[in-house]
Amino acid sequence: MLTVQDLSVTFTMYDRGLAQKQLTVITELDLTVQRGEVVAIVGASGSGKSLLGHAILGILPANARVEGAIAFNGKPLTPQRCQALRGKEIALIPQSIAYLDPLMQVGHQVRRVAQLSGLPKPAAQTLVDQTFHRYSLASPVKQAYPFQISGGMARRVLVSTAVVSQADLLIADEPTPGLHPDAVKETLHHLRQLADEGKGVILITHDIEAALQIADQVAVFYAGTTVEIAPAADFPQGNLRHPYTQALWRSLPQNDFHPIPGSQPTPDALPPGCLFGDRCPWVTPACLSDRPPSRQVRGAWVRCVHAS
Secondary structure (H helix, E strand, O other), X not given: OEEEEEEXXXXXXXXXXXXXXXXXXXXXXXXXXXXXXXXXXXXXXXXXXXXXXXXXXXXXXXXXXXXXXXXXXXXXXXXXXXXXXXXXXXEEEOOOHHHOOOOOOHHXXXXXXXXXXXXXXXXXXXXXXXXXXXXXXXXHHHHOOHHHOOHHHHHHHHHHHHHHOOXXXXXXXXXXXXXXXXXXXXXXXXXXXXXXXXXXXXEEOOOHXXXXXXXXXXXXXXXXXXXXXXXXXXXXXXXXXXXXXXXHHHOOHHHOOOOOOOOOOOHHHOOOOOOOHHHOXXXXXXXXXXXXXXXXXXXXXXXXXXXX
């Protein structure tokens, strides 16, 4: 359904005075999403997770330059095609409930999305009613304003907007922060349901444990690139290939809470070789001169010359 190959995103920024500089925040990034699967994207803040979603949707700012290839349903996802498909065949479930219009009743907001996807008003209202019932949103909620509903209900409204758009690809950007564990489980269950109905779902999250509850594949990002794409089942089994993925897994409280020394490089100070090289216990001189290519190791894609 979706293929991202060798994607790079560079921003033109002003440095001092009128001097400009180029800041590359995504480098040689790869990702594939099939129908009927949830692909979770995990990684530290600043690793490029949300930016990838914005690149797919074509909503990057004007000072961004995109290189590489993004294809959707076998055709290049050009800026013109992004605009035509956005909100219709590709939909975003944003990370903040602030995306809801505070001055508009939530039922009207969801119905408007359904109408923008091409449904006449009566059919759109019927779909809204069905969707609210599906997500246990009582009928009076449709007349409520965002400030009158709980955070969990607002999250379900955001999921509803994506569902009524009838999009084939859903991008859920951090849909669970700050929610009660029961609401987290419920939100993840809704996303899994959508994938089981044949949609493709990208789940962008910091919460590896939550991602593993519903994901088929997990893409691990570091400093703006993909370092490993592995089946979700490989994590609890310890079948991980990249040293950063292994360190990320060991840093969880239930896995000894072992910290990684150092920090992720900033976009304006990326090393010429492996982006994880200065923190890696496996590092050799060969790692520091060139970026390692992505290759398949034990049924997963990994960007490390030492992975085996």
